[in-house]
Every structure is written in C-alpha cells, then in structure tokens.
Amino acid sequence: MTILTVITIDELIQKGWDVGVAWQQGAPFHDEWGIRMNLALPFSLVEEAFDRLKRFVFV
Numbered sequence: 001m002t003i004l005t006v007i008t009i010d011e012l013i014q015k016g017w018d019v020g021v022a023w024q025q026g027a028p029f030h031d032e033w034g035i036r037m038n039l040a041l042p043f044s045l046v047e048e049a050f051d052r053l054k055r056f057v058f059v
Contacts, residue, residue: 009033015057021049 007015009025013035016023026034039046 009035012057016053019052019056021052021057 013023013025016035021037023035023037026032026036029036037049
C-alpha cells in the first residue's frame with residue numbers, strides 16, 4: 001500500500017531549491033501546474049540536478 005503526501009506547488013518548488021535545484025513555477029509561462037527549469041548547462045549538471053530531485057524531493 002502506498003501512502004501519498006499532498007503538498008502545494010510552492011512547497012514542491014521550495015523542496016527543490018532546498019537541495020540546490022533552481023526551478024520556478026510555470027504560471028508565468030502559461031502553465032499553472034508546470035515547473036520551469038533552465039537546462040542550458042552541461043549534461044553532467046542536469047544529471048546531478050535530477051538525481052537530487054529523485055533522492056530528496058520526489059520521495
């Protein structure tokens with residue numbers, strides 16, 4: 001049985017910032033429930049960011 005914890009989009013974005021992942025709400029870009037992330041950086045840093053999100057945010 002899986003138990004889900006409901007958090008707001010603001011809380012989710014803050015959790016990313018707390019582990020060093022710079023992202024922002026998608027609302028200013030016409031996507032109320034989206035998250036915007038700049039991926040114009042070396043692929044190794046993109047991998048590191050997604051690894052942090054997987055280990056510390058989406059748990």
